[in-house]
Amino acid sequence: MxxxxxxxxxxxxxxxxxxxxxxxxxxxxxxxxxxxxxxxxxxxxxxxxxxxxxxxxxxxxxxxxxxxxxxxxxxxxxxxxxxxxxxxxxxxxxxxxxxxxxxxxxxxxxYPLAGKMENWSVSLLEGPLLAIEHCKDVKVQGITFEYGRHIGVYMENTHRALIKNCIIRNMGGVGVSIGKGTLKAGNQRGHESGGNPASRVVGDLMGTVYQNILFNREGGTENGVVDCHIYNVGAGGISLGGGDRASLTPAGNYVENCRIHDYNRIEKSYRPGIWMVWVTASLNVTSMMRPAWLSCFMEITM
Known part of the structure; x- marks a missing residue:
């Protein structure tokens, strides 16, 4: 105590x-x-x-x-x-x-586990294992991504990029991030300050969306994560951005048929299995918000 x-x-x-x-x-x-x-x-x-x-x-x-x-x-x-x-x-x-x-x-x-240890893995990599940026029609299929200190797969300003039938595990951060995050500068602290846009990070994104409801993550359009297994990651499964809230331009980004579990090894709060941030989508609702402690945190705007 x-x-x-x-x-x-x-x-x-x-x-x-x-x-x-x-x-x-x-x-x-x-x-x-x-x-x-x-x-x-x-x-x-x-x-x-x-x-x-x-x-x-x-x-x-x-x-x-x-x-x-x-x-x-x-x-x-x-x-x-x-x-x-x-x-x-x-x-x-x-x-x-x-x-x-x-x-x-x-x-x-x-302090080793009991029995013989077959493999030891220590990662020094602070950036994403794979970054797909400013391109279109990229398909990544059947690959295992593991042993990174941060993001498994990162996408920014991509169009029709597909991550399919992949395993993403043993990461220090989120499994997949679609769109930019933010980082605090200088002596900025807490949700009251938000952060500055930054590529290849999630950072203080939660603090930023409190302050800037029009923040555009540049998550691109029609990007998908399909049939993937994401587990033993440090800070959530998938951070899904996309669309432009100011103009209500839809992104069409999506997650389908993914198994996501054991995803908050390091950061234990506000890091759900799937977090949708200002994603405009073709749903028959004006807005929807579920508590962050559920497996999926959604803020969706038509």
Missing amino acids: IGKIQESGMAKEGKEAPFPVSGYQEERPSSWKSVENMWISGYFAHGYADDMICVESIDTIHKMIHTGQHTVYGFMTGAPWRQWFALNLLEELDGPGEYVIDAGRGKMYV
Whole structure:
């Protein structure tokens, strides 16, 4: 549980806020000798917004955790969902399948699973495994995409591109992204700031669509993901953009007969199996919105 809040991390009176500082209630963190590569994850404020941030230091005298990053809604206490857990901490490497990464020294410590390990795979690739951009009539069929730190397949300004009968798995981000995402610049933080358009990322797209309901992802037209199996990905199955909301120009992008499961290994909130963002489609409804905690989050406009 999150204990006493010494610093929430939220700006006051227009000033830049310090990084959050929160208390812990258990005795175990006081025994940790080094937090050089430690991170904490959890629901630090609201039960719909998980985050993961690095730790700067632990004050064992006052039982306080000093973080090294901001989080969207800051830190709060007093609710049962406001909990945290530690990760990438060498002293807690005590179970099969766990690992710790020391990026500064280029080392990885692994507690192997029982039995013989046939393969070890470690990816350094931060971009998409496949990017299809500014082209038309491309068909990708029967290929397995795996072991990337970010997006499996990315499409931007494509027309009649088809991803068919493919397996997309073991990714750090979303399986398929059709259309641009956004990235925050400088000291931008949270949904109130949105982000700037960026290719080959999803980034802070959720924050952007709060602020700019006409944001055009340049997702192209008549692009499809068909008969694909997407699983063990870090941040949702398919991020489906397309169409122009300002002119109500339809995209015709689609997903058909795909099996999508185990898709929020890293980012646990607002990353559904299929997320449709400002997609104009030929449906017999004016608008439809389903909660983000369902398997499909849709905002569709005729």
